[in-house]
Amino acid sequence: MPDITLVEAVNLALARAMAEDDRVIVFGEDVAVDGGVFRATDGLLARFGPDRVLDTPLSEGLFAGLAVGVAAQGFRPVAEFQFMGFMLPALDQVMNHAGRLRNRTRGRLTCPLVLRAPYGGGIHAPEHHSESFESLFAHVPGIRVVVPSSPARAYGLLLSAIRDPDPVVFLEPKRLYRARRQEVPDDGAGAPLDRCFVLRPGTDLTLVTWGAMVAETLDAAQALDREGVAAEVIDVATLKPLDTDTILASVAKTGRCVIVHEAALTAGFGAEVAARLADDGLFDLRAPVRRVAGWDTVMPYPRQERRYMPGTDRILAAARGLMEYA
């Protein structure tokens, strides 16, 4: 079993899901012949045919609404957005329809769809190709928001997302698409959609992150380790519904927490994590809850993007700051 990349794991999960359930169909822009701009759907057309892998006309709002309609008919559509920056025209469908169809009809019509999009910066792409606004989706009732950070989790979480009877927004950290390889058995095992993953145990400090920033956060944890600080690293993975228990349990142990995300600070999802700590975890906190996040400005054009994205240095500085508190 060869080691595979995150984007190959997405491809593997898609193929698996399509093989095991013929209600699963894939559509979006350039997903068929071209296999997707990141090749996430490569080979699916050849294997499953044009009835199950469809290139739509160019409109994200359209194919999100199309997904709602075909899902209500019992299909399990997986729609690909080429970049998260192009999901905004679909937000009306996500918030006003996908998240509501089951509730609105008291379960008569349901909406088992998955909307996949690569997100985040760091690949020197043009404007609108590097955004992270997962917190917008995390505010939408009735949906799930899932962000993998490794090939294995991408495979397991995507399978679970496709099998889930409700709508899932599945955000793939494109900077990690080909960053590293991992052995991923194609065993069809899903990963849970309601749990954080503790990637590394530690007792001194909790680092909470997800998706694109997991790599930098793990690097920071390793650097801290060399300084004698044992950092626990939590990959939230499923932002909504949020598994607060795992985070609270960790901070109950460490008393210190740094939250790391690439999205802009204000009203980013890190705020939600901090808010939970400020409520249910307050008396466990020995130090302020710090957020290391993108600045509250527009993601710059590629020449400056490194200045926008939090790096290991900023995580380390925040962590070291918290270690000053006894």
Add this chain to the structure above:
Amino acid sequence: MPDITLVEAVNLALARAMAEDDRVIVFGEDVAVDGGVFRATDGLLARFGPDRVLDTPLSEGLFAGLAVGVAAQGFRPVAEFQFMGFMLPALDQVMNHAGRLRNRTRGRLTCPLVLRAPYGGGIHAPEHHSESFESLFAHVPGIRVVVPSSPARAYGLLLSAIRDPDPVVFLEPKRLYRARRQEVPDDGAGAPLDRCFVLRPGTDLTLVTWGAMVAETLDAAQALDREGVAAEVIDVATLKPLDTDTILASVAKTGRCVIVHEAALTAGFGAEVAARLADDGLFDLRAPVRRVAGWDTVMPYPRQERRYMPGTDRILAAARGLMEYA
């Protein structure tokens, strides 16, 4: 000078702004002959003529983009959305263009527009007529998000929003449109867009809220007063950029904070306020930061909407809970 309602104050500010600056134009659906579905633009067509008050074809995405284009040409468009639930198709224009045009062109083109929308529940309106998702906008770099809660603040904040050289999302609590009257001198005085308003001083507890929930929160403060608890009430008013100083100063004094909003809890703007407290205000906190918010579910159809919206009772329960902490 007669006392006027909040929606009349909006109307007054619009008329004032149009009279003082002929670059100000108003458009949207039914804003001209009909004077807006809530009559916020009543009389403007008669006074300023069809070149300055325009009914657009039915598309929110369209007129948001139209506003960007005409603003880049030096006009100061004020676009009305009939209900916040219909702003979602405009989010692409807000996030990908309005918030970026100045930055993208290094100041060559600018975007002095205002997008007005009534938000919140409580008027027994159909589905999609009762939403509160201000936190989505608060996450968008490059814009301002302003929410008035009284006739006087509606007048002053809207004038400032229209005069501001950058894009402003202006959310009007429709439940308060005609809830009470207040004397509002038509003196053209703007209110600051970077400051919270302390509506009521107090020493025991800070209640932070904005817009639609200000009434219930003031009621709760009054009830607490009768119980011997002096609650300070802060109307955030401008969510973005957030005046953290006023909130921190209050909590430094009281040590306790309840944040109240009508929007769903998770990733609501209350999270941002709590996160600031968990960081810069941590050691001032004597008690957990509580959020009293809409549930993490879809705003129900009107028959059940009261069950969704936080009431004074829930605010009181939270406040009393915090008073247990010494």
Add this chain to the structure above:
Amino acid sequence: MTDRVADFHVDFTRFLAPDGTAVAPLPGFFDDPTLRRLYGHMVLARAFDTKAIALQRTGRLGTYAPSLGQEAVAVAVGAAMVDTDVLVPSFREHGAQLVRGVTLQELFLFWAGDERGNDFAGPRQDFPVCIPVGSHAPHAAGVALAFKLRREARAAVCVFGDGATSKGDVYEAMNLAGAWTLPLVFVVANNQWAISVRRAHQTAARTLAQKAVAAGFAGEQVDGNDVVALCHALRQALDRARAGGGPHLIEALTYRLGDHTTADDASRYRDDEEVGRHWKEDPIARLRAHLTARGAWTRDDEEALLTDCAARVEAAARDAQALAPEPAAALFDHLYATLPPALAGQRAALVQAEADHA
């Protein structure tokens, strides 16, 4: 050097003139019983309207969107479809819903602001009312795609107003339906107004039928107050769609005789004279005149029908109002197939708060 490379046209069809006389022979399908049935449906739809407005005025119903004057459109849609087709309506099509089997009680529940009104026992795959204008058009495309992928001889019908034709999602769904040859019939209920914005201000297009030209399929205008012409056009379009012939657009020319909704005051933006002129086109009076002239309708029939409709509507309204609200937990119980553990606490708090209050 200039060559003509494409041309297009739009036709207008009517069978019954406003006074009820047939301007062309009616298709065979329209025998007396059929016409009487259509008439009965229109009268019932109007009776529902009347009652709904009355209930709203006394605070027992939420904002209501009447279909006064447009009954022929909705009833024709309902009558031309077969059970296995799927309706994807806007918010003024209770006439179609009734014909398809949604009950009066379910309709009252919905308009009273109770989600259970959407869980109708009737056409289980039909979509509920859609409030955000035009946003249901892509859903209809999705439904039609499902039919096509499963190779089922079924069609979807998507209804929206003249105002909705300005929405990009409506255009996008039409374009997709054309590109993918989906079994989908679009019906524009052109009632000349989108709240206060008149049809002419919505678009420079001479007809709304020609919106289909951009999407690469045919559109036609039909007299929207002539239930015969509508049924006929719809049946043809549906037959073609089910047989794999792809989408079609029908612009039904009608008029909204009432206010936009009970929250609207149409006198602010249009004068009585205009409305009065359009009363002469009333689809119900038209079909009654036609039936009467054919000898297929008597004063007694009329009285019996009105009495029956009123009684049914009264009974349904009573039943709907008698239904107790759902328990508080209902706010969470239909959100996901299974409530995520993370929300259990909120659900419990809501239920507790409710109990404390009781």
Add this chain to the structure above:
Amino acid sequence: MTDRVADFHVDFTRFLAPDGTAVAPLPGFFDDPTLRRLYGHMVLARAFDTKAIALQRTGRLGTYAPSLGQEAVAVAVGAAMVDTDVLVPSFREHGAQLVRGVTLQELFLFWAGDERGNDFAGPRQDFPVCIPVGSHAPHAAGVALAFKLRREARAAVCVFGDGATSKGDVYEAMNLAGAWTLPLVFVVANNQWAISVRRAHQTAARTLAQKAVAAGFAGEQVDGNDVVALCHALRQALDRARAGGGPHLIEALTYRLGDHTTADDASRYRDDEEVGRHWKEDPIARLRAHLTARGAWTRDDEEALLTDCAARVEAAARDAQALAPEPAAALFDHLYATLPPALAGQRAALVQAEADHA
């Protein structure tokens, strides 16, 4: 009873055949100097492309969208507009930008991922490149509205691709332009592909010109590799628009000879044979053949032009690369007119972090 109520058509126009022969007399405006100028612009646009691709391949430019084969469209747009008009481009119109006065250096800066490339000294009111497909169409409507409200004899030009015609915002902007008679010319650069999706899969519409029918104004097809036909059609449309005649749609039939962008591999979805066929329509070779046949172009002219273009492009690329990046504070300094006090801390932290790093 059925009546025809509306009809529409689409025409196709060309002046120069692929081999350069005139199939109709050229309008008077097209004298030798004008044609030579147009030719020079197209060659410069192509030289920019070549250099940009080379720079991208060696990591000195970001993802780049070449216009190979479509130079006539962009150059005609730039040449037909006057200074006071406003261009609202998509992302493949550097040819138009160059003609309008954006410098080669500014273009290189933009494509190297530097916002200063959008702060061009040239046409100060022109919009910058727009990446989200179609989302600039409403901006063009806003610009045109400004002209109309100020009663200025100016027009906006909005350019987008065949793929963009599937976006609802493009349709919505066209519909508004029609409804409000805005001075706005839409140009579809139909290069037959939207990345891997061929034109025929994008829509069932026989022509893209007929998209205008839905919006209530005229559309026409023009040979998009014939810069003369394009200029002529554009000038007519712009004159009409500036005079209050309202919007127009021009579908320029062309072909993308290169990859979609430097991140694309077109061989995955189309074969060489198809591309080879379209090379025979190359707009540059076509005009050169025409000029040569007229005796208005020599081998020496050609060599001089190529040398000059290469030199200008090289110098501009060098200058752009020599420009130091903006300071870190630039991330905040153009976000608002005045930085809100709430962001001062973040700006300081960023500047500090940068200083620490240096």
